[in-house]
Amino acid sequence: MNKKLLSLLAVSTLSLGVLTACGSGEKKSEETKTEQSAEVFAGATAGTDNFDTLSKGLSKDGAWIAAISKDLDAADKTLNVEGDFKNKEGEEARKLALYTQDADRKVTDRYTLTVQKLEVNSPQFYISNGTVKGDVEVNAEGFHGQTGKGVDGEAMIDGNLIFKNQELMDAYNKLPSEEQVKVTGETTVK
Template sequence: MKFKLFLAMILSVALLAACGSDDTSTDDAAEEGADTTTAASFADDGEALKASASENGTWIIIPTQDMTVDGELVVAGEFRNGGEDDGDIYRKIAAYTQDDERNIIDQWTITTERLVVQSENLNFQGGILAGDVYVEAAGFLLHETATVTGNVVFANADYEASATLDGTVEGEVSVEE
């Protein structure tokens, strides 16, 4: 009986060690020249949101409450689905919570002077952006569950043509001249 208990303890420790994290993956990625993280990032305040949205941030940016960002919120960097070199380029701001069936429960408001979109295929979903949006990349998506209270301005006609604005824009939609 003691042997079975001892064996169970050894297996439990081995399992925990295998599932645990030693936090070296970020350091290893930095040493190999990687500048992005494919994991999600939960942001509790405006500064954390800015960090998550930076080119050294994460592919999915998740605010956890209504928040205000001083100045501009710049979403920059190239992120690929699954972190694979050949994965689709994709980035998302998920300004909401959802239940197990993916129904939106809460929507968050991000208040900023301007959201500057520099990441290709950025999807803003489920929340409210209180401010303007300036698009400098192809494939911007304003999901049907999202709202922009200000204007959406595209840096050129190609960016506008590649965008999908299924959500609500309370201001003007235009191309910079």
Template sequence: MKGKTAMLIFAMVLALAGCAQEPAPPAEPSQTPTPAQTTPTPTPTPDVVTTASIVADADAFKKAISGTGTWIICTIKDMEINEELVLEGEFHDKNDPTKDLKRKIALYAQDADHNVTARYTLAAPKLTVKSPNARIQGGTFKGDVYVSAKNFELVDATVDGNLYFTGDDAKSTFKMDDKSKVTGKQELKK
């Protein structure tokens, strides 16, 4: 019986040894490429800002309407500025040189679908418009507006004051939609 037991154990060891998993081949060295060393590319400084200037105070507004400001100036509340303002400089629509010259004072807020959600009043004794193709849109300017540039527009806006044109070209190219109004005079004043 000892012989049969020994034989049975021997047979089981052989059977188990034959069913054992073969050893895996040795792993090859990793072929992962080493990332190349790169020198960071400096971010170019833009010549002009392409976004709207969102303004909430007099200093920001005056900077935005200056000759070094932005093509669109958006107020986010009613503002009173107790000094004369000058909108000057030539800016392209969205600062794209392939587009027309354009300048906008946006006295309103809008939702994602471009529906006007709020209108604001900007009060100042005088606003002189020297930027061509400028417009006041969506709210009220309280004070007198002097236009020296061609193609000034009022779009869904009110001038609560007088609108003076300093030259024939400024007057003859002025446009106002049917939603806009001027409460005072509209005249040539050289």
């Protein structure tokens, strides 16, 4: 009888230990999911292949960064970039990522976003890698291309770059060449 009681007690203790371990793992997993969700809402969007999703990401209620995950053709549409945003360093910024990267942050693919027009109304907006095919109209300060190791000068506009006024164009033209976007069309003032 003592052996049965000891065996039952041992099994109960072991079961309790296993359940406790499983329970704490689930809690940690939930905490991780919550932290990841908070990061997503704090500023970044996953790449999309849908124009409406991209539009929402670049709206005034969107995120500081929006991305596409493959070439996206919306040749008959205007994409509006609205709102004031800050990046993770707390600096005013707005980014359109037209690429994917690996775990080491090396660019693995560049994409083309085809639109009738990309209208920029967010300050410090920049295009990172890839190509915008269509006209880009800049109505806010600080427009530029992404800079950094391996990405200097890799953004391109296959169309015209049109500034709202001479002051915006002059500020852009003063940027170092690696911060400027390659433009196949004309760079003009409205």
